[in-house]
Amino acid sequence: MSKNRRESNNMHDGVGLWSLGIGPDKRPAIFLDRDGTILDELGYLGDPDKVVLYPRVQDALMLLREAGYLLLIVTNQSGIARGYFSLEDSIAVNLKMIRILSELGAVIDGVYFCPHLPDSGCPCRKPASGMVQKAETDFNVNLEDSWIIGDTDKDALLGSEAGIRPLLVKTGKRDKGAVPSGVPAVADLNEAARYILEE
Ligand SMILES: [Mg+2]
Numbered sequence: 001m002s003k004n005r006r007e008s009n010n011m012h013d014g015v016g017l018w019s020l021g022i023g024p025d026k027r028p029a030i031f032l033d034r035d036g037t038i039l040d041e042l043g044y045l046g047d048p049d050k051v052v053l054y055p056r057v058q059d060a061l062m063l064l065r066e067a068g069y070l071l072l073i074v075t076n077q078s079g080i081a082r083g084y085f086s087l088e089d090s091i092a093v094n095l096k097m098i099r100i101l102s103e104l105g106a107v108i109d110g111v112y113f114c115p116h117l118p119d120s121g122c123p124c125r126k127p128a129s130g131m132v133q134k135a136e137t138d139f140n141v142n143l144e145d146s147w148i149i150g151d152t153d154k155d156a157l158l159g160s161e162a163g164i165r166p167l168l169v170k171t172g173k174r175d176k177g178a179v180p181s182g183v184p185a186v187a188d189l190n191e192a193a194r195y196i197l198e199e
């Protein structure tokens with residue numbers, strides 16, 4: 001590809017995207033559940049003042065990011081459709097979490113959330129793969145080398161739905177429902193980072 005052609009492609013793709021570090025090469029991602037995986041599982045968290053991180057999650061996230069993974073949060077937030085909290089409140093929770101993490105040195109690349117009810121049939125509520133597919137396009141993700149880390153069977157099932165490897169953590173409320181056999185489970189996010197980096 002000639003230099004001029006590349007420059008014109010850059011122009012076409014937009015300065016903003018490139019400034020976020022999105023280049024032509026596909027990158028693997030760690031898809032992360034939020035509640036019960038990064039944040040203390042309180043149930044329908046809609047108050048930014050109640051954001052509490054599990055111990056040292058920033059260390060796990062920094063290690064994974066340094067290893068070249070994008071960090072993309074995928075979270076079901078049906079509390080919005082249920083009317084338990086507003087869209088704005090939910091966004092405020094995400095922003096609070098991102099700010100705390102970045103102050104601790106861990107940068108999150110993106111947050112995707114499903115605001116719909118479980119029976120809405122939407123394509124985004126986990127274990128459906130809509131959020132992962134959107135992120136794949138937005139961030140040029142290499143799904144083959146990507147993982148989903150979460151605390152429930154929905155997160156594990158998302159792995160097979162989206163074609164990414166699942167890893168369960170025993171923090172949060174980990175559903176008592178059927179966890180697909182063969183899905184590895186570790187104590188917490190720090191153990192999960194170690195597990196993935198040793199693969
Ligand atoms: Mg969870």
Ligand SMILES: [Zn+2]
Pocket residue numbers: 114115116122123124125
């Ligand atoms: Zn949805």
